[in-house]
Amino acid sequence: MMKFWDGTLPKPGQRTVEDMRSVLADFNACAENTLYFMYRSLSMNPGDKEWLSARCLRYDITVIPPCLLGDEYVKTKGHYHPKAPDGFGFPELYQVISGEAHFLLQKRDLSDVVVVRAKTGDVVLVPPGYGHVTINPSNETLVMANIVSDAFKSEYEFYEHNHGAAYYELFGNVFLKNPNYGDVPKIRFVDAFEVPELKILHNQSIYDLIGDDEVLEYLNNPVILEKINFKI
Numbered sequence: 329m330m331k332f333w334d335g336t337l338p339k340p341g342q343r344t345v346e347d348m349r350s351v352l353a354d355f356n357a358c359a360e361n362t363l364y365f366m367y368r369s370l371s372m373n374p375g376d377k378e379w380l381s382a383r384c385l386r387y388d389i390t391v392i393p394p395c396l397l398g399d400e401y402v403k404t405k406g407h408y409h410p411k412a413p414d415g416f417g418f419p420e421l422y423q424v425i426s427g428e429a430h431f432l433l434q435k436r437d438l439s440d441v442v443v444v445r446a447k448t449g450d451v452v453l454v455p456p457g458y459g460h461v462t463i464n465p466s467n468e469t470l471v472m473a474n475i476v477s478d479a480f481k482s483e484y485e486f487y488e489h490n491h492g493a494a495y496y497e498l499f500g501n502v503f504l505k506n507p508n509y510g511d512v513p514k515i516r517f518v519d520a521f522e523v524p525e526l527k528i529l530h531n532q533s534i535y536d537l538i539g540d541d542e543v544l545e546y547l548n549n550p551v552i553l554e555k556i557n558f559k560i
């Protein structure tokens with residue numbers, strides 16, 4: 329696997345198949361190895377660390393080796409974010425460092441389900457009010473980075489209770505509706521896109537946004553995204 333971080337890495341959070349069982353298409357799926365590794369709160373130097381912590385932000389890297397769980401591609405567990413004090417859900421900024429990702433996003437009221445297809449270098453902004461699962465639909469390791477507010481706890485209950493997101497992605501890129509959901513919209517498929525007004529650009533490391541005093545403000549004040557009418 330390529331080197332994805334220059335500094336020392338902390339001990340990662342890990343998810344095994346047992347941690348994931350409640351959200352899998354096949355409850356009895358087996359996997360010997362850890363499914364993914366989460367390196368949280370990374371910074372390259374003390375200045376960046378202080379800048380991030382003063383703004384209550386976090387830079388994480390997640391590594392998801394390829395794996396099939398039964399017929400289903402490996403994925404993150406899935407969660408929603410609560411609302412920020414300004415009344416809009418906390419968003420999250422992602423970038424694929426290497427590999428390929430499908431970001432399966434669903435609105436809380438299930439009025440919209442979107443799959444954002446992203447390849448190496450692509451950026452994806454998860455909008456307020458959307459839960460997210462990241463799928464590795466390839467036979468390469470997916471390495472992705474995110475910057476997110478550190479002022480909230482992820483909410484897993486809905487995904488656990490409903491045995492995953494509204495759809496499962498199976499081998500051959502087949503999306504299967506999760507039978508535990510009622511009526512859900514058809515998936516909208518979109519390619520990852522840039523948001524130039526927020527300096528969110530493909531192939532420009534999101535890490536380089538650290539230190540810019542205005543550009544990541546929407547992560548704690550999501551109303552800013554409302555004002556620029558950001559839509560996925």
Ligand SMILES: O=P(O)(O)OC[C@H]1O[C@](O)(CO)[C@@H](O)[C@@H]1O
Binds near residue numbers: 388405406420482
């Ligand atoms: O918490 P989950 O659903 O397993 O997803 C893991 C992902 O979420 C994050 O915690 C950020 O939302 C990342 O560190 C990681 O990519």
